[in-house]
Amino acid sequence: MGRWSPDAALRLEASALSLFETQGFAETTVAQIAAGAGLTTRTFFRHFADKRDVMFLRDRELPLVVEESLRGVDAATSSADAVRLGLEIACRGLEPLHEDFARRRAIIRTEQGLVERNLLSRRHLAGAIAAALVDRGTDARDAALLADVAAACFELAVETWLEPRSGRTLVDAQADLWRRARELFDA
Amino acid sequence: MGRWSPDAALRLEASALSLFETQGFAETTVAQIAAGAGLTTRTFFRHFADKRDVMFLRDRELPLVVEESLRGVDAATSSADAVRLGLEIACRGLEPLHEDFARRRAIIRTEQGLVERNLLSRRHLAGAIAAALVDRGTDARDAALLADVAAACFELAVETWLEPRSGRTLVDAQADLWRRARELFDA
DNA sequence: GTCCATGATGACACGAGGTGACATCACGAG
DNA sequence: CTCGTGATGTCACCTCGTGTCATCATGGAC
Structure with missing residues (x-):
């Protein structure tokens, strides 16, 4: 070295x-x-x-972790449940980083360029999820759709998790949003 | 002037x-x-x-159009259906711009910076949808979630619509994805 | 122990992106 | 005709980001 x-x-x-x-x-x-x-x-x-990229060092491995988690899910599980479970496992590892995420989020919110870059980070996550889904046999188009929805849920869950004095767990917020999404579609 | x-x-x-x-x-x-x-x-x-922004001149009014369309939907309609219908109306106006969208998309794909900017554009769309939903009484968190899903569907629909020789209508692709999303959640 | 391949860093030059400040110039209102 | 307005031109300037080459400590070959 x-x-x-x-x-x-x-x-x-x-x-x-x-x-x-x-x-x-x-x-x-x-x-x-x-x-x-x-x-x-x-x-x-x-x-x-670039200058913005320094704020997303910690996000580099997240897609890898999620992809790994997703591969560990029982093959018999439906695509939607597999994503939910895979994301849940990955989320557990993020809980200790609450403080760090909060600091970075506060900065990201102040600059449009950083918001943009954050969206790209989210897209990379969605890409990893979609790739893992395709590997386990899901149709490519369905995988892309599901991965995008999952990434949206994840983003909103993080948002809730980081709310000051929310006291909620990331895993919990994530599960809640997933449930809510299903209800909204059935209505 | x-x-x-x-x-x-x-x-x-x-x-x-x-x-x-x-x-x-x-x-x-x-x-x-x-x-x-x-x-x-x-x-x-x-x-x-900035330099990238010139590729998104046409996207500036889209959020306004969608918001407008969404306000025109019958108040008794469920949130999910309202978004679907509002987006469908807005999509109809885009059909004649197929050629233009295809040209811009081809360029956007070549540069990560443009992909990023496109994601921001999509977020603005989601923001407009969410705002319109909140105005018609939807809970803020539900609105954000639904708007994000809708924006994802829209994006994927545009992707399908622009595929060479797909021959599909934007409205059609959009409806198809919406149906698919519901099925994936029920599975 | 000496020498060399390696890989991270420093030093320097430079084009391009992006902004502030002020001048200019055509139009419409009076 | 004059003047205010608003879009544009001009100029200076800083920062971003990259190409290129030099430097220097480490680990392995011998």
């Missing part, structure tokens, strides 16, 4: 998060972020595709 | 579309787009927030 701290990306993320919180996203320069991590601008862009 | 052609934005859009098709998005400069429309770079940014 090399002698350099193996956590350059993490240091950059911490520096960015702190600066964005105090000065705002637009008012913060990539050079400042890099300096805060003891690195240079050029190195920042070796770890992140 | 002034003597200047009132269609500066349209000229810029046409110039951009043409250049993106021949050279690609990344290889095209805002200065080139502006020159193609007989304008300057500065003027481009008076009409569009």
